[in-house]
Amino acid sequence: MADAARQPRIDVRAYTEVEKVEGFVGNFKVTLREKAKYVIADRCNGCGDCAQACPIEVPNSFEMDLAPRKAIYIPMSQSVPLIYSIDLDACIHCYKCVEACGALEAIDFSQEDKLVEEDIGAIIVATGFSHFDPSVMEEYGYGRFPNVITSMEMERLNNSAGPTAGDLIRPSDHKNPQKLAFINCVGSRDKRYNPSCSNFCCMYSIKNAVLLKQMDPEVDITIYYIDIRTPSKGYEEFYNRAREMGIHFTQGRPSLITEDPETHNLFVHSEDIGLGHVIEKEYDMVMLNIAAIPQPDQDHMSSVLNVAQSPGGWFMEYHPKLRPMDSPTDGVFFAGACQGPKDIPASVAQGSAASSRAGRILHSEEWEIEPTVAVVWPDRCSATTKGRACGLCAKACPYGAINILSPETPAEVITAKCHGCGGCVAECPDNAITQLHFTDAQILAQMRAVLASKPEEKIIAFRCHWCSYGGADLAGTSHFEYTANERGLRVMCSARLDTDFIFEAFRLGAGAVLYSGCHPQDCHYITGQLLGAKRAKRLEKIFSRMDMTEGRFRIAWISAAEGDKYARVLNEMQTVLDNIPPEELKAEIDRLKPEMSKRLKRFPGVPDVSEAMEYSDALTKVINELKEAA
C-alpha cells in the first residue's frame, strides 16, 4: 500500500466515498465526498503526539474492539496515507490535541465534507466483504460466553502487531488456552443465513491451527467441519501437513455449545460422523469461523455504480467463467471479494486482470461495442409527433442509456452505454426505436418463413441469446431428443420480445409459442429478463381470457446449462399439441385470428414481409443520414 502511495501517478484518497457516477465508459463523471478528518492532510506528519494527549478512549474497530483507541486516531499502524483523523462522535472538544500539535497547526475543527467531481476513464471496484455476526446463532453462545470468539478476533489475538502482541489469551481469565475448538461454516452453508460456501474458511482455519501448533506444540486443536474443501494448488498438501502435526479433524457440525459458569470452559456437542455417535468435549476456547457476507452498503454501491447483484448480494460479473472481472456496465471492473468470497491468490489475480482491463480503455482512442445497439427514429418519437415524450424507453433501459432531455425533444440513445437488449424497442408504442440486427422486419421475416407451410404443426421458440439459446444448443450437443416441429428464433434478450411477435405468430397460425429467457438472476442485461417476464405474464392472461388451449403459449426460463429442461419443455408442448384433435386446433386458430390481428399495434393492417422490409430500408436510410450528419 505504501508502494502504491509513492507512485506519482497513483492518487490515494482515503476516507472518501463515491457519491454519484454519471457518464459512460471512458467518460465517467464521478462525484466524491471527501469526508472531514478535522486534520489538515498537508500539515499532519503522523507523529502521534495528539493521540497521546487525547483523554478519550473508545473501542478500536480494527482490533475487533479488543483494544482501545483515542478519539483522534489512525485506523491502523500501517495506514496510508499516515494522517490522523478525529472521531467527532467520541470527541469532547477539550482541544488537548491542538495544544499537542503545537506549531504544526494541523488540527482544524472547522473542516467540512467536500464534494469533488472528477473525470474518470474506468472504475475498479474493490470494496471487499464483511463478516457474519454469529450472535444471532444462539446455540453457539457468541456474546454470552466470553471464550467463544470469532475468526477475526482470533486473527487479532494471534497477530504480533495485535492487542496482545501475538500472545493468544482467553478473554475470561487471560490465560493461554490449551484445548481449542475451531468450528467451520458458522453462518455459511446454512440456508437460514447464507446458503453459499464462503470459499476460504477451510484453509483459514487450518492456517490458524498450524500457526498455533507451531508456537506451542502442546496445544490441542480440534477443527469441526462439514466438508474440508482444499481445491487449489498446494492446499491439500497443507491440509495433510496439519493432520501430520496432530491437529484433530472431526466431521460433524456442532449443534450446541454450553459453558461451565465457574471455569468458563466450553462444552461442544456434536455428532462425530466417523464414529457415528454423539460426542461432548470440553475446550478452553472456541473459535467460530464466520461466513463472508457482502458489505452492508453493497446495495447502495450497486445502485451508485449501476451494476447488478448476484442472488447472494455480491456484485454480478459479466460472465462467471470468461469475464469474472468485468461488470455488465462497460468501464466498471471488479477486484477481489466484492464480486464473491475469494482467497488472496484469486483476489490478486482478479485485481491484476481488472487493472489491465481498465488500462485497455485508458490507452485506446476508440472503444468497440457490440453492433446490436438501439437506434431512435426521431420523426416517429412521440416528442415529435405529439409534442410530448412518453419516456417508456428510458424507463425500460436497465443501463440508463436513453436520455430524454426535455419532454419536447425526442429520446436519444447513448450508444456507448447501450448493450443491445432491445427492451426499449419492444416497449416503444410509436415504433420509433429499433435494434440493429434485430429489427422487427428481420424477426417478422424469419417468423413468416418458418410458418409458411403447415403452421399449425410448428412450435415457435423465442430464445434469448445468452441462456435459452445456449440451453437449446446444449440439448443438441447432448443428443437430447426433442420434437422436430420446434423452430427457434434468437433475440438478444427476452426483453426484446414484443407482444406483436407473439400475436403475429398465432395470427399466422402457429401451433404453439415458447417464450423463453434467462432465470431472473442470470440475465446479462441486469433487469432485462424482468421486463420480458412482466410482458409474458400479461400475454398469458390475455390468452387465457381468449380461451386459448392451455399450454399453446408457454413461458419457461431456461439457463445455458439446462439442455434437459429445454428438451423437456419442448416435448411437453408437443404433447399439448398432440392432444388437441387437428380439426379442433384448426377451428381454434381460425377463431382467434381476428382477435390476434386486432391486438397488433405496430403494423396497422399487418404488412407483408415486403412492406416490413420497406420500413426496414427506410429506417436504415435514416440511420445512415444520422451518421453522416454526426
Add this chain to the structure above:
Amino acid sequence: MRHPSTTQTFADKVKAIPGGEHLELCYSCGTCVSKCMIQQKLEPDFNPRRLLRMVMMDMKEEAFTGPTTWMCSECDLCYEACPQEIHISGVITAVKKIAAEHGRKTILKTAVVDQQTCVGCGLCVESCPYEAIKLVQEKVPYRGHVQVAQVDPSLCMACGLCSAVCRSTSIGVPDEFTDKELMEDLWSWLQPQEVLT
C-alpha cells in the same frame, strides 16, 4: 437420450410423500443427531442422519427395522437446527408411512382399545397428535355392530393422550401406562412409608 427410469427408488417414494421432499439436500453434518433428545436420553442408536442416508442408499430393510423410523416424537428440535432446512421429522414420518404400507409395525408399545367398553364418542380421535386413531363400524362380541375406536399401530407413538381424555377408560397403552396401572403407582406412593430404623 437416456430415458427416465421407470423403477421408483426408496428415495423417490419418500420424496413423493409431503414432508419428505427435501431429503436429498442433506450433506450429513450431524447437527440433527447431536440436537436429538431421544438419541441422548432414550436410545443411543436413534440417528436421523443415518436414516436419511439409508433412504438415499435404498436400504429399505435397515430403515424399517431400526429405531429411528419408529421413535421420533416430532418435537422438531432438529428442524430448527438443520442448516439445510430439511424437515427431518417429515422425512421420518414419510418413511414410517412406507413401512406401514409394507405391513411393518412399530417397535414401540401402542395404545389398545377395549372394544367392550368403548362408546365410539371420538374424543380420542380428536386428541391424537399423530392421527393414529379413527372410528370404525365393527362386529364386537356380545355388542353386535357398533362404532368403536381403532388404533393404527404404525402411527401410534404411545404418548397416552387418548388414555387421558377417554371418559370410559377404554383406551390406553397396556402393561405400563393404562389408567389402572398409573393409579396403582400413585396409590403406592401415597401409602405411609415404613420408616427404616
